[in-house]
Amino acid sequence: MAKSKYEYVKTFEQTTTLLPNTYIVVRVDGRGFHKFCTKHDFEKPNDRAALDLMNAAAVAVMKELPDISFAYGISDEFSFIFERSSRLFDRRESKIATTVVSTFTAYYLHLWSTFVPSKPLTPPLPSFDGRVVLYPSTQTIRDYMSWRQVDCHINNLYNTTFWALVQRGGMDVTKAEEKLKGTLAADKNEILFSQFGINYNKEPEMYRKGSIIFYDYHQEVPDPAALAVSKNSEVEISKTQKEKERKRRSKAEIVVQHTDITKDDFWEQRPWLLCGDA
Template sequence: MAGTKFAYVRNFELPDSVIPSVYLVVRIDGKGFHKFSASHSFLKPNDPAALELMNESARYVMASLKGHISLAFGESDEYSFLLRKSTTLYNRRNSKITTHIVSLFTSAYVFNWNRFFPDTPLKMPPSFDGRMVVYPNEQVVRDYFSWRQADTHINNLYNTTFWALVLQGGLTEQEATKRLEGTVSAEKHEILHEQFGINYDRLEAMFRKGTTLVWTHAQAQTIGGGIDAEEDDASDAEQAKPVLTNAKDEKLRIKIQAKRAAKQAKKQEKKERKNLTGVLRTLHCDIIGDEFWTPAASEAVSTAAPASVPASALTSATSSRWESSIGDSEKTATEATVADGGMTSSRPWKDPARLQVAGLGTSVFLD
């Protein structure tokens, strides 16, 4: 109990709250995932089921901490979560926030394992470590996520070429390592194209660009003008006319009316703010260029990808472990997928809603 003579030990707990008005990024990484992936026979160079399991775990974190986490990016066995600079989660305590996110992610990974690997029992417990880094402004945050996506491209290009040499070229892993030593990107592209007929730029966007999760508009916003605007102008003109003959009473009436209008405006602002973060979208897109970060002229969102992959989709997809990207990479979305309720059930990462991103804008940084 707090009042006992032993309570003094709490004095050793040092505060670790992060300063206000800065962005927080928590990045988690798989611990010992080379061994973990080997023991569960993950496909090389990319296992779509394993990546989708990572995405589903991240979606669970995003949904659990909605209002605090606005953006996430994942590749391979890592995920980065951006917390708004206005967040007061756990009083901005570094250790509490980091450990909670790692815990949520890990538990979701284990919980959803059978959905993505129904024929593969979990042979060992997965584990993830985490760290928090503080960033001062939007530009640095953008550069951080650009860095992670650039890393995704570099790693995937190397791994794709490496495993093509091993699985299709007949080299040993040691020979493939030696073959790629000192090569640049252009040389890896040439190896893939000349030796194996693989156009790297046509491989799945999820493999090349990673996965971006972001809260976006719940519905299309109406652009102002038209009849509604004219009616509002007429209403304002009508309200501007004096109603009460007594000047003192009229002044009081106007004051009360102004308070009501301010209250209504605040309520409307809150509603619009909620609409801006009403849908969790899963995207496989470029986040290094300006398109992702620049608001479009029209902010209507046509189709939003489901927050999670339907169970019906997972059953059919995971039975064959979603074929390897090599050897099947040239198929179009129509050839390789089966429509299911507006979503490509066999390969959800090909869903058009995951590839349409223009004009999301920096609303992801809403405070």
């Protein structure tokens, strides 16, 4: 077919191709959720239904994009981690990021009435931004996950103490802010326990640790013999192994847990999450 004279405009298009053999992380984050949560009367500091909804939207994204091996969510954000060998959309950055963000947003809207049946959605409707970050090794991707989980802990301890002072202690928000300025974790634990009888370690795990979502193979470890070392010493999974892996994954259950992911245990017990890495 003859090309139209307008065809040349395509040469203006630019694509960023993500580096091969790196973990792709797409982190989505609610836009202006401070306002959105207030408007929809979310419980402070944690609204269980809203967090369950975030998790359900993330599970749906994982089902649509099987190259994602796990995801981690806190507050209004979710990080999706692709297997490092992924060739999804030829690793075009904008196609990957926009697909994750719009799929997540679509399911968040679709599932809203199931998880929050008592509150109709009204504008400003929820929307999410997204960014892509590449991590080159097990160490860096694990440090990324630890960073988000430590952030979850720091924020949740602060928010739990802050809202206890305000809601239970009758303090105004400025006073509560002043009281917490410069306090250490131990001080906040002490305030919670001595003033409100709250043992922070008994607070729900989802609030303290966030949510990690992954395929649970029930301890079925991929066969190490199928890991073939290629000429350039990159560790690659052979094609047939990859196909087998795909099949197992499609049958595997996706689970949502609230576990410590900063320690070695979690990753050592689930070697398929970060396999094929040097």
